[in-house]
Amino acid sequence: MQLEERVAALEAEVARLKNQLEHQAETATPWWKKVAGKFKDNPAFEEAMSLGREYRESQRLDLSEEREDVST
Numbered sequence: 001m002q003l004e005e006r007v008a009a010l011e012a013e014v015a016r017l018k019n020q021l022e023h024q025a026e027t028a029t030p031w032w033k034k035v036a037g038k039f040k041d042n043p044a045f046e047e048a049m050s051l052g053r054e055y056r057e058s059q060r061l062d063l064s065e066e067r068e069d070v071s072t
Contacts, residue, residue: 001009039045
């Protein structure tokens, strides 16, 4: 196979892949739409969110206490 033929084959393959990607992008449902509402009214999810919130707030309190210790 000559170089020109190989380049032509590669260009055709790239064009095919680009076309395939464009088509998928047009028809694909965004990931967040697939997930949205999956955990509605789920007590385990609500508890996980509450525990995460509590943890983040505890970290904020620890940081503010550290800043007070450093400034005094």
